[in-house]
Amino acid sequence: MASPAIVLRDLTRRFPVRASGGVRELVAVDRVTLEVARGEVLGFLGPNGAGKTTTLLMLSTLLPPSAGTAEVEGFDVRTAPEEVRRRIGVVPTGARGVYTRLSGRENLRYFAALYGVPRREAEARAAALLDLVGLADRADDLVARYSTGMRARLGLAKALIHDPPVLLLDEPTLGLDPHGARVVRDIIAALNREGKTAVLATHDMVEADRLAHRVAIIDRGRIVALDRPEALKQRVAPDGEATLEDVFLALTARPLREAVRA
Template sequence: MNSIEVKNLKRIYRATIGVIRRTVKEVIAVDDISFEIKEGELFGLLGPNGAGKTTTVKVLATLLIPNAGEVKVNGLDVVKDANEVRKHIGFIFGGERGLYWRLSGVDNLRYFASLYHVDPEVSKKRIPYLLELVGLKGRGNERVQGYSRGMKQRLHVARTLLHDPDILFLDEPTIGLDPVGAREFREVIRDLQSEKKTILLTTHYMFEADSLCDRVAVIDKGLIVAMDTPSALKRHVSDLSVVEVETFGVAPKVVDQIRELSFVDAVSVRDQGQRQLILVQTPLGAEAVPAVMSALNGMRVGRVTVREPTLEDAYVRLVGGKE
């Protein structure tokens, strides 16, 4: 049984440009996409900034009306049955907004429980359970202003679960969290999945999608360019190896020179503070190293390694390639 069904979804924004001669420009945020999410599945939506991830989630959560297509949540139309859909869903944005910092965690949950029309006797029992579920047991009576960012995000989860929704939309929930907080939050997501919740997760972090998601859809420029399990997506790059070169500063023209090499499938650069990591996808493996190093002639280079591809490399190939 499918919890979510999206058929030919299209969403267009209209932006006004100019000061004197004002013109209206149409921006297609989501362009005729279709997918289904099974009951109890953790489904990942991956894509660069502006790809259409958040727009898709907002349509599913009844926050935006689609321009075309049909979207159903638990068999209910998100436009015609919006009020009924909201009883079945919970929505979590990345960030710290949406909480009252001068109140304690418990008082925040009591307030939101009243907004969700949760019976006071039910919320009295459910709030301690949720605080324990998200790892805030013993911290509920503290003011939220004293919480770390990770604790605030976990309280967001508890707030979202007050009315016990069947379906959760997590829109980049670990963005801005430190590594420890992000790891702890991913454990919370695993706990939610063990409760048979249907979860749609948008994320920029490939390793996060790889470790959490049952299936993943890659969206780019409003279009779904691939959809499968993480392991199946990795097979898209099974014919490649990845040459990693650590540099201390790299010019865009140098990256373009590497990209133009005939045996290079894709190139990306990962910033690591004062260092950069150039990732070159190629079927040649170690044989490609001399030519890559030649293109970096005169640059200060650190370690050079050749490894097997990951889900992130599959993502780069799908949305980057040699463009």
């Protein structure tokens, strides 16, 4: 049996917070334990501030864990961060991590060089990725002239330039119109069919339902549910009428949580 692509064991992150009585610790991620199989898309859902982005930052080696371990493709994020970075493609929320004063093609050349991709191979990959994300005809335009949807697609291409097996996607369709969001979802689905593993943090329940093999729901830093979307719906409504949104609201609504767990 193949080893998992991602393994989290009691992963914890605390932040010092100044309060009237001094400094206290805020636990943003609290002993999270889960595995993501190779070739799986794991939907990662939770309210704002629940710990989704903090978990992804730890997985991407940008934030050290306070306790516990996180491994990607068998490499620990603390003891082998360079090996982890070679194996992940990260799509951050917001600006997508691309440079607006460069063209789309120049962005991909730049990031390919950072990853040590040979120049000829980088040119071929850049051309193929720009075609994949529908930017071939705008490849040499400055990113400053790109729409929000175009920048999102370029951010996805950037994450793929070194051909990583694992993608960490933090709200990749945030701010996109329905057409742009569908294009990005279709690309993610196609990449998964090619064998890519992905952790997809999103507030879009339809997106998670369509793309994720399993869904993890995090609330107050803890995983409160982890299962296939259909199985989670059955837990909330055995008659099969529930949506993933119903599941999310039930599991993250304080008065309802214990009743749903039971």
